[in-house]
Amino acid sequence: xxxxxxxxxxxxxxxxxxxxxxxxxxxxxxxxxxxxxxxxxxxxxxxxxxxxxxxxxxxxxxxxxxxxxxxxxxxxxxxxxxxxxxxxxxxxxxxxxxxxxxxxxxxxxxxxxxxxxxxxxxxxxxxxxxxxxxxxxxxxxxxxxxxxxxxxxxxxxxxxxxxxxxxxxxxxxxxxxxxxxxxxxxxxxxxxxxxxxxxxxxxxxxxxxxxxxxxxxxxxxxxxxxxxxxxxxxxxxxxxxxxxxxxxxxxxxxxxxxxxxxxxxxxxxxxxxxxxxxxxxxxxxxxxxxxxxxxxxxxxxxxxxxxxxxxxxxxxxxxxxxxxxxxxxxxxxxxxxxxxxxxxxxxxxxxxxxxxxxxxxxxxxxxxxxxxxxxxxxxxxxxxxxxxxxxxxxxxxxxxxxxxxxxxxxxxxxxxxxxx
Amino acid sequence: xxxxxxxxxxxxxxxxxxxxxxxxxxxxxxxxxxxxxxxxxxxxxxxxxxxxxxxxxxxxxxxxxxxxxxxxxxxxxxxxxxxxxxxxxxxxxxxxxxxxxxxxxxxxxxxxxxxxxxxxxxxxxxxxxxxxxxxxxxxxxxxxxxxxxxx
Ligand SMILES: Cc1ncc(COP(=O)(O)O)c(C=O)c1O
Numbered sequence: 001x002x003x004x005x006x007x008x009x010x011x012x013x014x015x016x017x018x019x020x021x022x023x024x025x026x027x028x029x030x031x032x033x034x035x036x037x038x039x040x041x042x043x044x045x046x047x048x049x050x051x052x053x054x055x056x057x058x059x060x061x062x063x064x065x066x067x068x069x070x071x072x073x074x075x076x077x078x079x080x081x082x083x084x085x086x087x088x089x090x091x092x093x094x095x096x097x098x099x100x101x102x103x104x105x106x107x108x109x110x111x112x113x114x115x116x117x118x119x120x121x122x123x124x125x126x127x128x129x130x131x132x133x134x135x136x137x138x139x140x141x142x143x144x145x146x147x148x149x150x151x152x153x154x155x156x157x158x159x160x161x162x163x164x165x166x167x168x169x170x171x172x173x174x175x176x177x178x179x180x181x182x183x184x185x186x187x188x189x190x191x192x193x194x195x196x197x198x199x200x201x202x203x204x205x206x207x208x209x210x211x212x213x214x215x216x217x218x219x220x221x222x223x224x225x226x227x228x229x230x231x232x233x234x235x236x237x238x239x240x241x242x243x244x245x246x247x248x249x250x251x252x253x254x255x256x257x258x259x260x261x262x263x264x265x266x267x268x269x270x271x272x273x274x275x276x277x278x279x280x281x282x283x284x285x286x287x288x289x290x291x292x293x294x295x296x297x298x299x300x301x302x303x304x305x306x307x308x309x310x311x312x313x314x315x316x317x318x319x320x321x322x323x324x325x326x327x328x329x330x331x332x333x334x335x336x337x338x339x340x341x342x343x344x345x346x347x348x349x350x351x352x353x354x355x356x357x358x359x360x361x362x363x364x365x366x367x368x369x370x371x372x373x374x375x376x377x378x379x380x381x382x383x384x385x386x387x388x389x390x391x392x393x394x395x396x397x398x399x400x401x402x403x404x405x406x407x408x409x410x411x412x413x414x415x416x417x418x419x420x
Numbered sequence: 421x422x423x424x425x426x427x428x429x430x431x432x433x434x435x436x437x438x439x440x441x442x443x444x445x446x447x448x449x450x451x452x453x454x455x456x457x458x459x460x461x462x463x464x465x466x467x468x469x470x471x472x473x474x475x476x477x478x479x480x481x482x483x484x485x486x487x488x489x490x491x492x493x494x495x496x497x498x499x500x501x502x503x504x505x506x507x508x509x510x511x512x513x514x515x516x517x518x519x520x521x522x523x524x525x526x527x528x529x530x531x532x533x534x535x536x537x538x539x540x541x542x543x544x545x546x547x548x549x550x551x552x553x554x555x556x557x558x559x560x561x562x563x564x565x566x567x568x569x570x571x
Contacts, residue, residue, distance in 0.1 A: 345459045345484035345548060353424045361459040369460070375482045376460035404424070 002299055008385050010035040010291075021355035024390045028383030029174050029202060029334040030359050031224045034288070038227055041287035042280045053279055054253055054270075068279050071286035072269070075234055078289045079219065080210035085242065087235040087269040088282055092201040093122040095220035095235035096168070098272060099197055100126035102245040103166055103218075109135030112163040114189075116141035116149055116180070117371050118173050121364040123199045123220075127168060136165070141185075143371060147176030147325040151184060160185075164194040171203035171214070175365045175379065176325025177308070177332030179203065186215035195241065201225060206304055206332050208297035217241050223281065227288030232281035235272070242268035249274040300384050304333045307382040311335055311391045318398050319409040324377055333382030336363065339398060340407045344378045347401050351378075354397035427542055428485070431535035435489035440496055445478035450563050454555035456547050461487045463551055467559040472502045477556060486536075486545050491552025493532045503560055510553050517546045 008014050011033045016023040025033060045067055051060035053068045069083070076083040089095045107113075113127050117140050131138045139159055142150045149169075154160070160167060167189040172179045186196040198214060200221040211219055218241070223232035237245070247254055247265050251274030256264040265271045292300055312327050312335065320340035325331060339347050344360030351358055359379045362369045369376060380394055402409070444451075448466035455462050461483030468476040477495045481488055498506050513533060516523040521540045525533065539549045 343484035345461075345486070345545070349427065349542070349545070350424060366460065375462075404428075 002295060002303075004303060004384070005387060007295075008387075010037065011385050012036060014385060018355040018357070019353050024354070024356040024393045025383065026380040026386065026390060026394060027357045027359050028205075028386075029225070029332075029363075029379065029381030031230070032205065032227050032383055033385065034229065034284075035227055035291050037291050038229065038284045038287045042229060042284040045283040046280050050280075052276055064279055068277060068282050071282035074286040074289050076236075078209075078293065079204070079236060080212055081236050082239065084267075084269060085236055085239050087237070087242075087272045088277055089233040089235055089272075090231060090278065091224070091233040092199065092220045092222035093126075093233070095222075095233045096122050096197075096199065097126045098235055098248040099168070099218055099220065099237075100130045101248045102272070103195055103197075104130040104134060104136075105246050107134035107136045107165055110163060111136040111165045112139055112161070113137070114139050114141070114160055114164055114167045114169075114194075116143065116169055118143050118147060118149065118176070118178070118180075118368045119168075119170050119365070120174055120199065120201065121366070122201075123168055123170060124367065127166075137163075141169070143178075143368070145372065147173060147178045147368070147372065149178075149180050149185075151181055155188075160188050160192055160194065162192050164189060164192050166195050166197065168197040168199065171198040171200045171219075172206060172332045173325065173365075173368070174202045174334050175336045175363050175368055175377070177202075177334045178325050179330065179332065183213075183215045186217075190215075202332055202334060207301045211236055223285040223288070226285065227291055228285035229281045229288075232278045232285050234285075237268070239268060242272070245272075247271050247274070251275040253277070295384070303384055304382050305329055307386050307388070307391070308333045308335065310388050311380065311382065311394070314391050314395045315398075318395060318402075320402065320407060321398065324372055324374075334379055335381065336377040336379040338374055338377050339401060340405070342401065342405050342407070344376045346405065347378045347398070350401040350404055351394070351397045354393065354400065356394050356397050358394070426538035427545070429535040429538060431493075431532050432485065432489040435492040435532065436485040439488060439492040441476075441478060441499065442480070442492065443478055444480050445476060448476070448478070450559050450566075452555055452559045452562065454551055454558065456483070456487065456551050458547065459484065461548060461551055463487075463491065463555050465491075465552065465555040465559055467556065467563065469563060472504075474498050474501055474503070474506060479552065479555075481552070483551065484545075484548050486539060487548040487551045490533070490536055490539075490549040491555075493536070494552045494556065496531060497533060498556055503564075506556070506560065510557055513553060514550065516540060517549055 013033050049063040051064040053065040072083045072086050076086045141154050169180050189196045196216045197218040198216045200219045204221040205225045218237040220235050224230045254271050254274040256266050322338050324336040348360035362376050448468045451466045463481035465479040477498050517540050527534050536549050539545050
């Protein structure tokens with residue numbers, strides 16, 4: 001049995017008081033809080049082992065290189081991959097841009113790229129840019145009113161076909177918490193010879209992930225949602241695929257031989273890591289992953305499910321609250337909702353005065369909000385350090401929000417501000 | 421954090437409940453779209469000029485109470501003034517919002533808009549309060565560049 005509340009002591013920020021109340025941090029889908037072990041590992045590296053990697057031949061250079069490469073091994077093991085398949089980037093967005101540039105290098109008019117309407121902007125814009133550059137056509141899966149990908153409708157439309165070259169799909173929505181049927185989509189795409197990429201920014205911090213079982217060719221995720229620091233992300237790719245891909249950014253460390261006319265490139269993963277890498281950040285990410293592995297990702301998943309189920313149950317008791325996506329498991333721990341017609345920014349503001357940190361807006365998923373017929377939403381998202389009491393405080397603050405904006409529980413007309 | 425009631429003053433709530441000059445009207449000289457990408461607020465704003473004077477401002481907006489109320493109060497001030505007078509009003513309003521609560525507005529000049537002084541203590545909301553004002557600035561700029569081209 002894991003003592004989840006004892007584990008909160010590893011996260012010093014959770015002792016902060018906001019507006020005179022204990023912090024209730026429900027914004028982990030945005031960025032996770034860091035355990036002391038992550039900060040300590042980065043400090044230890046920077047204070048005692050810092051040097052540039054690969055190009056410094058002295059003792060410190062060797063130590064730094066080994067710390068960086070061992071972080072790569074930690075990440076690889078975490079997702080069931082080989083270290084040579086793990087590319088370090090700045091964040092998930094850069095991973096997706098890398099993929100779009102490099103995979104898209106050969107695309108031409110007539111080719112098709114498929115995404116979904118449920119994507120984060122980071123998995124939309126790079127593909128729009130690619131299609132503008134290449135003349136390829138961007139297509140997308142629709143979702144139903146619960147945010148579930150409409151696989152049957154897509155099959156009827158022949159969304160994926162022989163023109164499809166790339167399919168890039170979120171593994172778990174950062175708004176509805178819905179997990180996409182990545183396996184089925186990947187199998188369908190592979191039947192047509194397309195390359196399949198998953199945006200794992202939300203799934204990887206939530207569930208045990210094995211890249212082989214996921215069935216995709218590439219997987220992007222970001223370090224700061226995985227208890228790690230900002231400034232580091234990951235792109236995993238099948239080695240034979242990476243070996244065929246042209247570089248994205250050019251610079252030091254990604255080359256084999258440079259002449260003034262042309263260069264030859266290093267093998268993966270270094271081919272895709274131009275310039276000095278986020279070394280201390282890689283060390284921090286590895287410490288975050290080690291922290292999660294010490295608990296066990298399946299335990300983490302069970303705990304997040306427990307908290308999510310509790311939150312869904314409690315939120316169902318709040319009048320005028322509409323949850324986006326399924327109101328029951330299975331789903332991820334990002335729970336977006338609307339409250340009467342009070343604007344999310346206003347809800348968020350009242351919650352903040354209760355010490356409750358949530359996100360308000362479209363959470364970088366404007367097309368999905370439009371598809372679900374709303375402008376913006378409030379999102380509470382779970383981390384392994386949250387407690388049932390955190391959810392209770394959220395509910396208390398939501399009820400106070402209704403009162404502040406004078407929405408009475410029986411109001412059928414979902415009136416917003418009627419205060420004053 | 422500063423007190424919520426400093427932010428949600430009654431004047432603001434009144435404007436939000438009954439927005440002044442709301443809706444999109446004909447005729448107009450220029451239409452602009454403004455967004456606040458961090459929270460998804462959006463506004464379509466139309467401007468009608470008469471010589472150097474702002475004859476009408478009409479708008480349709482989706483957004484939080486602060487952005488809606490601020491746009492409403494802005495139209496009260498903008499309609500009837502000259503381009504230069506409005507530019508001075510915006511400059512003063514923006515300076516107040518960015519002044520972290522240290523700058524006060526002249527009530528005689530700003531009317532209901534002084535209620536937004538509380539917003540200055542909530543840096544995350546400054547963009548909300550500026551959305552309508554900045555959109556009218558954009559509309560005036562595009563009219564200006566159009567007349568420069570014509571000359
Ligand atoms: C589903 C999803 N994809 C991509 C991203 C982008 O991550 P980052 O901002 O670290 O690049 C996020 C988080 O913001 C996300 O939730």
